């Protein structure tokens with residue numbers, strides 16, 4: 369039997385999974401897929417490492433398949449498609465580890481309780497992330513449950529980078545910048561030396577630009593500053609999230625428009641960002657293809673903010689050796705990358721326009737560029753599998 373790790377990423381309406389087999393000290397992808405459209409139009413697809421569909425299932429529209437049903441379907445799929453593999457651990461993506469969890473952790477019922485305490489810090493994500501852990505613990509499986517946190521990579525940041533200028537008692541109580549997308553940044557940091565040793569030992573800013581978007585300053589492999597804060601709504605504008613706004617705007621909306629916390633939550637998480645600014649779509653591709661004036665303005669603003677943040681993050685490291693683009697937009701949009709890097713020329717980045725046409729891995733700066741620029745596809749699932757493997761063999 370070959371030992372294997374199953375990775376789960378449970379969101380509000382989807383359950384994504386992958387299975388990695390441990391072969392000759394390496395973790396090799398064997399299966400991946402997802403159950404999406406929970407509660408609305410559920411659809412399951414499981415594929416092998418080459419993308420060949422192994423199993424598909426669609427439920428009727430409106431079928432109330434929730435996370436419990438999704439886990440039952442996934443467990444049956446894994447039982448039927450993992451011949452020769454023994455799943456030793458499930459690695460779970462968990463958005464919040466608070467101040468306490470700076471490393472992945474093997475979860476038992478007592479640890480699960482501690483992780484539930486962070487639900488108020490990430491009410492939209494944490495409960496979904498924790499549910500499969502609870503269900504698997506209750507199932508009596510022998511496989512270990514390893515929680516890997518999106519916040520953990522940022523936990524080493526100096527206090528000066530983590531604090532807000534609020535009363536000290538609040539910082540001590542955990543009202544501080546946590547930062548997210550840590551598993552993505554950690555993966556990029558782990559492979560950077562293969563491509564650019566100077567950057568890996570030096571000062572890099574990573575752009576994780578997807579539906580959720582953030583940026584991170586990584587100095588000698590460690591996170592020193594990031595754009596997201598107490599929650600994942602801060603920093604850059606995103607697909608539907610607003611990113612940083614003056615907190616005074618929220619007070620004004622409460623006072624003058626009678627908006628309460630739930631209405632503001634809807635506004636800043638679901639109705640803002642690229643969608644809100646353009647009135648067209650939250651999807652970068654749709655905006656690039658649109659002739660609408662506000663679609664262009666939304667993309668321009670997104671790139672303007674990213675270029676501003678680049679300078680701010682470079683300042684935290686007193687310089688810049690490399691930039692890396694990753695995630696859906698970062699890996700696939702030459703237009704967005706070019707718009708951002710044109711505004712960063714003064715920092716010493718010279719874009720190679722031909723190389724920038726790629727989708728996927730490439731160096732996109734010229735040979736003479738003082739600051740190198742890269743596109744490196746992220747792999748959060750592999751990062752989680754590596755962590756889970758390390759935790760169970762510690």
Ligand code: AMP
Nearest residue numbers: 578579580651652653695696697700701
């Ligand atoms: P993610 O959350 O990482 O899956 O990224 C989703 C975002 O990537 C969406 O805004 C997509 O429009 C964007 N994206 C994916 N492919 C492309 C592409 N070929 N060109 C521009 N944007 C893309």
